[in-house]
Amino acid sequence: MDPTKELELKLKELKIQLELERQKHESARPIREKIAQMSSEVVDSNPYSRLMALKRMGIVDNYEKIRDFTVAIVGVGGVGSVTAEMLTRCGIGKLILFDYDTVELANMNRLFFQPHHKGLSKVEAAAKTLSSINPDVTLETNNYNITTLDNFHDFMSRISHGSLTSGPVDLVLSCVDNFEARMAINSACNELNLSWFESGVSENAVSGHIQFIVPGETACFACAPPLIVASSIDERTLKKDGVCAASLPTTMGIVAGFLVQNALKYLLEFGQVSYYLGYSALTDFFPTMRLRPNASCDDSFCQQRQAEARARPPKEQESVGDSKMEDKEVTHEDNEWGICLVDETDPRKLHADEDLGRGLVAGVKAAYTIPAPVVPDAESNEVDASGVSLDDLMAQMKAI
């Protein structure tokens, strides 16, 4: 055959192959265009019809307002990634993601990440998937550890100026797995006077909690911190030594569900926002409570917010956060922070231990020397779940 003819044929064949490959690849790309305005129209092609139906059902007055909100999610792991996906599918205006980890196959026992994400940074992999799920959501990614000095400065800047209108975010959701990061978020939110939700899952995978923190109005994370945290060894080192915490897609999905559901109630003003909601999977037990701020909290900005709250007229004070929120308070019994880390599978094993820091299991230490009474200013009333505050502390400790 004429060599030119042969080349032309090869060229034609290659062009077809190329087109086929492109089509294959194309089919893996998002196929929906941006939507300018949320519509209630009930057609198969409207991704918002079932959300806008919340208005007709009398649940939410103004669902489309969700597009105005910016939420920061710190930690895009087992809870944070599902949290981001739920908010994305709900059509949130903007998400700001913070994480510094990469996706590994060891993460595949939780929802969201897939094997083909392996090796990507968690924020990059998340943003890629989320924007394909809902291109209407503005996504900002920050691939760093918020606890270092420089990064903390940038973190403060992003949550105070990162909203769609360059103002503060509407809510911060903590989905981190360690004490330092929680304390960093707490400091930032106290200083910036931002409401936030803390979340956590126990290391035995069968319990978790969410906690709503309104600076000055409720206990902050420093008002009632865990008493026991992992020693200076970080999670990576622990992992290398062959020690790793258990986790389940169920517990993490449920905690993410509680977190986003309460975030939606807060942002869109429906129902009652829970100040604290626990989940114990073994018995399907769900403790709720409210912790008042600690008058002698170590965080000076918390003290400042408390003073501001006291200075507000009672009515206004009551309405901070959400006027519809239940005002539950917790009975503290007589276990004044004297607790020790025991097997959570048997709640009866819980007992007081005055000498905290002695006899702890390897790999944990007391988080700080215990100051004078740090018991939150709680008044006992309606809550009948005795020992609920212990569950809270246990959950916080286990989440470290």
Place this chain on the structure above:
Amino acid sequence: MDPTKELELKLKELKIQLELERQKHESARPIREKIAQMSSEVVDSNPYSRLMALKRMGIVDNYEKIRDFTVAIVGVGGVGSVTAEMLTRCGIGKLILFDYDTVELANMNRLFFQPHHKGLSKVEAAAKTLSSINPDVTLETNNYNITTLDNFHDFMSRISHGSLTSGPVDLVLSCVDNFEARMAINSACNELNLSWFESGVSENAVSGHIQFIVPGETACFACAPPLIVASSIDERTLKKDGVCAASLPTTMGIVAGFLVQNALKYLLEFGQVSYYLGYSALTDFFPTMRLRPNASCDDSFCQQRQAEARARPPKEQESVGDSKMEDKEVTHEDNEWGICLVDETDPRKLHADEDLGRGLVAGVKAAYTIPAPVVPDAESNEVDASGVSLDDLMAQMKAI
């Protein structure tokens, strides 16, 4: 330029482009190989390390046994798809999926399906994604409506012979959205003596429930069916008329989490399986209860299973299902099935209505003429949540 030379250059360029396209496409494929045996080894490449850690944590004795189990999931929508994903990530042996719907953009407000699945059958899209998440799970798909005569026969055959050892499945999970499908699953499970979980989410998107049904031991779906169901119009027709139920990824994710968590507790024998667990999102309320079977149930196989249960020695009877399950019973007060469909946002609005079928909202009708007392044989004891049975019925009704 020499035309042959030119062609050769073009050819070379095309070959490079083709290679690039192939690489792009390749990167979208699952990258993990099958794993012959579950390992506890804590390395980034082990997708089972965090699950096998449940053994070291003292939660589950024999986690790797999960590979022996086959679970049937009927309905692969907002709850069923997340249920399938959770079980897949947990490393279940085999899943048998049943659904006859296709993926639409209107499904994008719930987890799991993505815009690029649009137009695929739900079972096909699910199997594709699930096998890429965990190639160790055996997936069987059945793209049909189980309620037609022929399909029901095949459904019975698959759940009685579809396990990894060609025997009955270990558990059936109902994630359907209509009365007929629930009744079909109920009939099949009563006849085959298979334990199953029913699940449902209300049409206002803010409540849901799961219910564990052990033929002969607990009330079956026909023992205590909803009193009000959608009129003969099916969901598609309703949709075309511009009416659609609200849904949220949060509520559906939480219900799927409860469903799979209790399925895991049942299969792997840890914790206490809940017979009924409700979820009311507006107030974070979680009612639990147990309904005893109805001695005059319309389903003859239910009656047969009840007789078998009565004939068993008490000890054996107690151990059916899970010996560790709580034996809670519900108080029924004096509202003998006389209830009507009211706004769930205010539980105080619930009131008795003896004349069921009159004054119902458009689009619903009484499910059947009310027979003589169908109140389950409940004995009142420890459960203090008065009105819990009403919540149950409301949730079932709303889920239609």
